[in-house]
Amino acid sequence: MDQPRILRIYLHPPILQTAQAGKLGFLNRMSRLLEERGWQVAVQRSGEAARQAAPGLPGYALYHMERPTHDRALTFRRAYHYPFWRLERHAERWSWPVARARFDPLAVDAQAARDFADRLRRRVLPGPDPVRGDHVLIPLQGRLRECRSFQTMSPVDMVESVARTGRPAIATFHPKEPPDAEDRRALDGLARRYPNLTIGGDTAKLLRGCALVATQNSAVGFDGLILDKPLVLFGMADFHHVALNVADLGADAALARADRHRPDVAAYLDWFLRRTSLDMMAPDADDRMLAAMKKGGWPV
Numbered sequence: 001m002d003q004p005r006i007l008r009i010y011l012h013p014p015i016l017q018t019a020q021a022g023k024l025g026f027l028n029r030m031s032r033l034l035e036e037r038g039w040q041v042a043v044q045r046s047g048e049a050a051r052q053a054a055p056g057l058p059g060y061a062l063y064h065m066e067r068p069t070h071d072r073a074l075t076f077r078r079a080y081h082y083p084f085w086r087l088e089r090h091a092e093r094w095s096w097p098v099a100r101a102r103f104d105p106l107a108v109d110a111q112a113a114r115d116f117a118d119r120l121r122r123r124v125l126p127g128p129d130p131v132r133g134d135h136v137l138i139p140l141q142g143r144l145r146e147c148r149s150f151q152t153m154s155p156v157d158m159v160e161s162v163a164r165t166g167r168p169a170i171a172t173f174h175p176k177e178p179p180d181a182e183d184r185r186a187l188d189g190l191a192r193r194y195p196n197l198t199i200g201g202d203t204a205k206l207l208r209g210c211a212l213v214a215t216q217n218s219a220v221g222f223d224g225l226i227l228d229k230p231l232v233l234f235g236m237a238d239f240h241h242v243a244l245n246v247a248d249l250g251a252d253a254a255l256a257r258a259d260r261h262r263p264d265v266a267a268y269l270d271w272f273l274r275r276t277s278l279d280m281m282a283p284d285a286d287d288r289m290l291a292a293m294k295k296g297g298w299p300v
Contacts, residue, residue, distance in 0.1 A: 003072060005039040005299070006059030010046035015064055019043050025280055026076065026085050030062075033290060037300055060298055067091040074296045080222045080239075081124045083280035084273045087292040093217070094150055094236030098276045103241040108267040108275075116274060117266035121226050130208045130227040135168040136255075137210040139203055139220035142177030145186055150236040151216055152246045156186045158234045161251040162214050163194035170210075172203040174218070212258040225265050230258040242268045 009027060011019055018024050020043055031041045040059075044050065046066060054061050054069045061073035068075050068089065076087045088096050140155050147154040153161070162169045171187065173179060179187065191197045203220055207213070213224035216235035221243070224231050231243040232254045242263035244254040273279070278288050293300045 003060065003299075004058050005034070005037070007034055007039055007041045007062060007298075008054070008057065008059065009041065009043045009062045010050055010054065010066070011043060011064050012046050016043070016045055025083070026278075029280065029285065029289060030293075033286060033293075034300065063091075065091065072297065074293075074298070079273060079277040080219055081120070081273075084277040085280065086277055087289070087296060089296055092150070093238040094240075096238050098272065099236075099238040099240065101276065103268060103271055105264040105267040105271075108264075108270050110264075110267065113264075113266040113270035117226070117269045120269060120273070125208075125223060125226055127208060130229070132211055132229075133209040135170050135206065135210050136162050136165075137203070137206050137213050137220070137224070138162055138169060138171040139174070139207075139213065139215050139218040140171055140177075140179075141174050141216060141218055144179055144183040148235075152234050152251070155216060155234075156183070156190070158214065158216065158251075159187065159197070160190055160194075161234075162255065163190060163197040165252075165255055166196055167211070168196050168198075169194075169214075170198045170201050170206055172201050172206065214255065225269065228265055230261040232258055239272060241272075 009019065015024065019027050022028060034041055046063065051069050054073065059072070061069065063073065063075045065077045066075055068091070074087055074089060075091050076085060078084065079086050086096065090096065093099065138159055144155040159171050187199050191199050207220060207224060207229070208227060210229060212230040212232060213221050214232040214234065215221045217233060217237035221231050221233065221237070222239050225239070225242065232246065233240055233243045234246045234251070242265060244257055244261055246254050249257070278292060279285060282288065290300050
């Protein structure tokens with residue numbers, strides 16, 4: 001059945017207020033492209049009731065970092081840093097096309113990639129040049145004692161795997177997902193067992209001076225790539241291509257290889273951001289967005 005060309009964009013604060021004020025360039029561009037083609041676009045608050053009602057409403061829907069509620073809905077999120085975005089059918093980053101795509105560093109112009117990576121680093125992670133210190137940074141996310149479907153082990157077990165190497169290791173918390181009392185007890189217990197393990201610290205500062213990053217799939221790991229840090233992933237991610245993946249190698253082997261791991265990170269950043277995402281500063285940004293909407297099933 002044909003659907004009316006109506007798009008409802010479901011957002012939570014604070015991005016809701018940003019969009020309503022007309023200050024979110026990605027949505028401004030999308031709205032313009034759709035309205036030029038006869039669509040009606042409305043921004044409204046997301047939430048349980050809105051999500052439950054959405055499948056029964058005519059037209060199409062868009063969510064921010066939420067699972068789409070029906071087959072006419074898509075989700076969008078920033079590809080870690082402005083002006084790069086993704087528009088996808090699924091919220092799970094590890095199921096996106098970029099996660100399944102093959103990265104070929106030889107297909108990327110080496111000098112252009114180095115120039116792009118240098119500009120990106122200066123813009124999004126300004127500060128002193130990064131150094132390879134001794135410690136392993138372990139940026140945590142949430143639900144620390146639980147092993148979820150995209151993880152090889154729970155975050156607490158990940159911390160122990162790193163601590164077992166005997167290297168200085170520092171586990172830090174996500175600002176929006178603080179540990180509960182049981183999580184904290186589990187981590188404190190590991191710190192008592194492993195004197196080389198420290199719990200808590202300034203993630204951004206520790207990232208610049210770490211030897212490597214070990215994480216499930218935290219965005220801190222992606223920032224580590226920008227700072228040319230070896231990356232060990234204990235979970236599934238969209239940016240796994242140049243990481244050492246525990247699912248493939250096992251935790252001990254992945255951690256042991258990290259110091260010698262030297263992928264072409266500049267080429268990867270160029271490919272991951274400029275070639276596979278929606279670059280809102282690219283000359284063909286409108287064409288890229290229209291193609292992504294069409295691929296998502298919207299009649300544009």
